[in-house]
Amino acid sequence: MHLRIYRYDPHSGSAPTMQDYTVEPEAGDRKLLDLLVRVKSVDDSLSFRRSCREGICGSDGMNINGRNGLACLTPIDGLAEPVTIRPLPGLPVVRDLIVDMTQFFTHYSAIKPYLIEKGPPPERERLQTPVDREKLDGLYECILCACCSTFCPSFWWNPDKFLGPAALLQAYRFIVDSRDGATAERLDYLDDVYRLFRCRSIMNCTEVCPKGLSPSHAIEQIRQALLSRSL
Amino acid sequence: MRVFSGQVPWLLQRLTALFLIAALLVIFIALLFGVLPDYASWRAFVTSSHGATIVFVSYLAVCTHAWIGVRDVLLDYVKPLPLRLLLLMAISVLLAATAIRLLLVLGAALFV
Ligand code: SF4
Ligand code: SF4
Numbered sequence: 008m009h010l011r012i013y014r015y016d017p018h019s020g021s022a023p024t025m026q027d028y029t030v031e032p033e034a035g036d037r038k039l040l041d042l043l044v045r046v047k048s049v050d051d052s053l054s055f056r057r058s059c060r061e062g063i064c065g066s067d068g069m070n071i072n073g074r075n076g077l078a079c080l081t082p083i084d085g086l087a088e089p090v091t092i093r094p095l096p097g098l099p100v101v102r103d104l105i106v107d108m109t110q111f112f113t114h115y116s117a118i119k120p121y122l123i124e125k126g127p128p129p130e131r132e133r134l135q136t137p138v139d140r141e142k143l144d145g146l147y148e149c150i151l152c153a154c155c156s157t158f159c160p161s162f163w164w165n166p167d168k169f170l171g172p173a174a175l176l177q178a179y180r181f182i183v184d185s186r187d188g189a190t191a192e193r194l195d196y197l198d199d200v201y202r203l204f205r206c207r208s209i210m211n212c213t214e215v216c217p218k219g220l221s222p223s224h225a226i227e228q229i230r231q232a233l234l235s236r237s238l
Numbered sequence: 239m240r241v242f243s244g245q246v247p248w249l250l251q252r253l254t255a256l257f258l259i260a261a262l263l264v265i266f267i268a269l270l271f272g273v274l275p276d277y278a279s280w281r282a283f284v285t286s287s288h289g290a291t292i293v294f295v296s297y298l299a300v301c302t303h304a305w306i307g308v309r310d311v312l313l314d315y316v317k318p319l320p321l322r323l324l325l326l327m328a329i330s331v332l333l334a335a336t337a338i339r340l341l342l343v344l345g346a347a348l349f350v
């Protein structure tokens with residue numbers, strides 16, 4: 008198979024290039040990540056992140072034939088050749104397919120991704136009804152791979168101010184959690200021209216999420232929560 | 239609801255959009271069923287006090303909707319603050335000028 012991979016070392020002083028590789032899938036190779044590992048065994052200067060190789064760790068997000076996705080979840084079958092692989096767009100490149108995720112995680116920590124106490128801690132664990140627990144479905148599964156945020160035009164235009172779909176999906180995950188006591192503060196923080204309202208419902212995020220989640224739906228829910236609060 | 243929130247403009251844009259869709263629908267139906275068959279009847283409607291109010295309020299909705307839309311584009315593409323402020327002012331003045339002109343025209347037709 009013909010792969011065309013983005014190569015860049017910011018310290019080298021030379022401009023990014025696209026390098027061609029030809030690899031043959033071997034028995035048992037199913038996903039694009041298998042091919043990248045084969046390339047790496049031939050050319051160990053090629054750099055990319057990966058760990059779990061099964062869509063759990065969120066580290067191998069990249070742009071594959073123009074679309075963000077996880078290499079480990081992208082089937083080899085059906086990929087148009089040459090398979091053009093670039094780093095996630097909109098973030099600084101550290102090297103080759105490795106991007107600097109600092110901005111992404113700054114937004115994530117800004118939404119306080121943890122439960123904030125409602126009152127005195129209970130004697131035992133914090134209980135939740137099955138109905139309340141179900142509200143977290145479609146939210147808790149996010150693996151923070153950044154495929155959505157780095158495919159969002161609003162994030163490209165204002166990466167420092169717009170939180171991006173991943174952080175907003177996480178924000179909603181805590182807003183809707185019955186055990187969380189800081190809903191009002193969370194909504195106050197999001198009610199901002201940039202943080203939430205740069206989203207234009209373009210829905211690239213939902214289109215591209217490799218876990219099948221819908222950040223744009225979560226964003227809509229936040230807007231509704233803000234609305235019902237002010238009415 | 240905070241005044242300088244992100245929500246107020248967002249909401250205004252949606253409310254004006256709904257209003258304008260409704261207005262367009264009414265105009266379309268009026269045209270379709272010949273409620274106002276000719277120029278003279280349209281003119282009479284627009285220069286009545288109710289008609290003039292409806293036209294002017296609709297135009298204010300257009301201005302609000304347009305201003306927020308342009309502001310959104312400027313927030314995305316025009317990063318230098320002075321330039322952004324200048325463009326926002328320019329579009330505000332332009333929209334306000336057209337609204338005032340409409341007011342004068344309607345007023346003239348209504349009272350002269
Ligand atoms: S919402 Fe989906 S695409 Fe976005 S970070 Fe989470 S898992 Fe990745
Ligand atoms: S729906 Fe909003 S967050 Fe998602 S890609 Fe579009 S602008 Fe970005």
Ligand code: FES
Pocket residue numbers: 056057058059060061062063064065066067068077078079080
């Ligand atoms: S390697 Fe962990 S998500 Fe792909």
